[in-house]
Amino acid sequence: MKRYFSKNERETIGLAKKIAGRLKGGEVLLLQGELGAGKTTFVKGLAQAFGIKERITSPTFVLMHQHRIKDKGLRIKYFVHCDAYRVKSARELGDVGLIDWLGKPDTLVVVEWGEKIKPLLRGKKYTTIKFQHGKKENERIITIRA
Ligand SMILES: Nc1ncnc2c1ncn2[C@@H]1O[C@H](COP(=O)(O)OP(=O)(O)OP(=O)(O)O)[C@@H](O)[C@H]1O
Ligand SMILES: [Mg+2]
Numbered sequence: 245m246k247r248y249f250s251k252n253e254r255e256t257i258g259l260a261k262k263i264a265g266r267l268k269g270g271e272v273l274l275l276q277g278e279l280g281a282g283k284t285t286f287v288k289g290l291a292q293a294f295g296i297k298e299r300i301t302s303p304t305f306v307l308m309h310q311h312r313i314k315d316k317g318l319r320i321k322y323f324v325h326c327d328a329y330r331v332k333s334a335r336e337l338g339d340v341g342l343i344d345w346l347g348k349p350d351t352l353v354v355v356e357w358g359e360k361i362k363p364l365l366r367g368k369k370y371t372t373i374k375f376q377h378g379k380k381e382n383e384r385i386i387t388i389r390a
Contacts, residue, residue, distance in 0.1 A: 250384040256282050259386060260289025269320040270349045272368060274358025277375030282384050283356040286373065287325055290354060294323055302327045302356060308340050321350040328360040338364055 250256045275283040288300045296311045303309045304327050311323040324345045331337055342361070345351050347368050355361050358372065374387040 246388045248386045248388070249378065250282070250386055251380075252382045253282075253285055256285045256384060256386070257289035257292065260286045261293040263388070264290045264293030267320065267352055269318075269351065270347055272346055272353045272365065272370040273355070274361070274370055274372045275354065275356050275375065276359050276372060278377075281375035281377065282386070283375055286375070286386075287354055287356070290352070291323060291325075294318065294320065294352075296323060300325065302329070304329055306340075307331065307337055308342060310345075319350060320352050322348070322352070324351055324353045326353070326355040326358075326361070328355055328357040331357070331360055334361045334363040337361055 248259055250259060275286065277283055284300065284302050291300045291311065294313045295315050296313065298311055303325060307326055309325045311325070313321050313323055322345070326337055326342060328337060342353070343364060345353050346364065371388060371390045376385045377383065378385050
């Protein structure tokens, strides 16, 4: 387990970029934390690190966005961003095709409200990243558990 403190949005982006540098492909990151905790901000940092130019927004209604990673030097080719906030059953994300991406060696899967998709993972490896508010308005405590 590793715990980080972020003082502002920029630091959360910076942490995401640092984490991105360690990812090899095939990872599933489950982001947890209440509304406004910083999950999408973290996803923006990851996307920046992979050179994704499209605007990153929470796929609250379509549930899943797929981005192609164009950098030929990277093993990760696809960045899949899900938001399970509105999902009542993990099956809804299964239905939009998430299962096909999970654990694919050329794909990074990141799921906001990720605890909700655990039924789809069945034995697959995942990392949870938890976002909590700190004492001050812009402080966040970010805990990573592989
Ligand atoms: N240290 C920080 N890290 C991340 N975001 C911060 C920080 N301090 C302030 N913020 C602000 O908090 C908000 C975080 O919003 P964000 O969309 O990332 O949250 P979220 O967890 O994805 O919420 P939701 O569940 O609604 O999707 C942004 O407005 C951001 O500017
Ligand atoms: Mg969000």
